[in-house]
Amino acid sequence: MTRSGKLLASARLMEQNKALFRCPICRDALGVDEVKSLLCVNGHRFDLAKQGYVNMLTNPSRTKYDKRMFEARKMINQASFFEPLLVRLSEIISERQESMGNDKVVLLDAGCGEGSHLSALREKVSSLLESDVLGIGIDISKEGVQMAARDDGSNLWCVADLAKCPFADQSFHVILNILSPSNYAEFERLLTDDGLLIKVVPDSEYLKELRSLLYTESERQAYSNEQTVELFKQSFELLHQERLQYKVHLDPVQLEHLVYMTPLSWGADEQQTRQVLSKHLNEISCDFLILIGRKK
Numbered sequence: 356m357t358r359s360g361k362l363l364a365s366a367r368l369m370e371q372n373k374a375l376f377r378c379p380i381c382r383d384a385l386g387v388d389e390v391k392s393l394l395c396v397n398g399h400r401f402d403l404a405k406q407g408y409v410n411m412l413t414n415p416s417r418t419k420y421d422k423r424m425f426e427a428r429k430m431i432n433q434a435s436f437f438e439p440l441l442v443r444l445s446e447i448i449s450e451r452q453e454s455m456g457n458d459k460v461v462l463l464d465a466g467c468g469e470g471s472h473l474s475a476l477r478e479k480v481s482s483l484l485e486s487d488v489l490g491i492g493i494d495i496s497k498e499g500v501q502m503a504a505r506d507d508g509s510n511l512w513c514v515a516d517l518a519k520c521p522f523a524d525q526s527f528h529v530i531l532n533i534l535s536p537s538n539y540a541e542f543e544r545l546l547t548d549d550g551l552l553i554k555v556v557p558d559s560e561y562l563k564e565l566r567s568l569l570y571t572e573s574e575r576q577a578y579s580n581e582q583t584v585e586l587f588k589q590s591f592e593l594l595h596q597e598r599l600q601y602k603v604h605l606d607p608v609q610l611e612h613l614v615y616m617t618p619l620s621w622g623a624d625e626q627q628t629r630q631v632l633s634k635h636l637n638e639i640s641c642d643f644l645i646l647i648g649r650k651k
């Protein structure tokens with residue numbers, strides 16, 4: 356699809372789903388204006404980019420995530436690194452769809468990055484439910500959202516601040532929050548009363564092969580998701596939690612992408628990174644804790 360074709364398709368999808376949006380500045384309703392921007396009654400305007408996403412940040416932001424990292428994450432996704440996790444998440448959503456009491460499931464991926472998780476999940480859930488599913492991905496990083504919109508025109512993509520989500524109350528049946536920070540007050544506002552919050556956090560064995568090369572024993576032992584789980588329980592009713600562990604084979608090029616992708620490597624210097632890559636690790640541990648909650 357051409358760039359202008361993408362913009363038109365995305366404007367059309369936004370027009371169909373405009374009730375989901377609200378102005379992040381004045382909180383009034385937004386409509387699609389002249390197939391090129393979202394506009395509220397008070398004149399706040401957010402233009403659609405040619406790639407088919409809308410930037411709704413009210414203040415410019417700077418993040419640690421750069422294009423190189425998102426490209427690495429995309430490659431790692433293509434290497435099926437997250438496939439068992441995504442399969443399990445799509446099963447969870449499908450199994451619980453009935454209790455959410457609706458026909459068309461609307462998913463929000465809060466912290467979608469370069470969009471691979473949401474793209475895969477929308478497809479998997481659609482096929483399991485044999486019905487149409489709409490995904491909306493938001494991330495504070497423009498680089499990530501640009502990449503997401505470039506590769507997937509069937510979801511809606513926004514650059515937005517999680518603390519000022521540009522969506523109306525109770526717009527989503529499922530909020531996904533995968534390896535990304537939470538904003539429970541906003542999640543509470545945005546979820547329908549029967550909706551699900553699904554948060555994925557790393558568990559203790561996640562990337563342990565990298566950890567053991569990059570960190571000292573005491574730093575490794577300090578790793579725990581206990582506080583994150585506690586905070587989740589304070590804000591939401593924890594319906595279910597489960598741990599998912601598996602191993603992935605990666606070739607040397609994929610391993611390099613993994614090292615660039617992971618926040619673990621932020622603290623590592625060039626020499627340490629080279630050292631990791633020279634070890635020819637071919638098996639990497641994945642270890643996730645999936646938390647499923649609903650509003651209290």
Ligand SMILES: [Zn+2]
Binds near residue numbers: 398
């Ligand atoms: Zn406004």
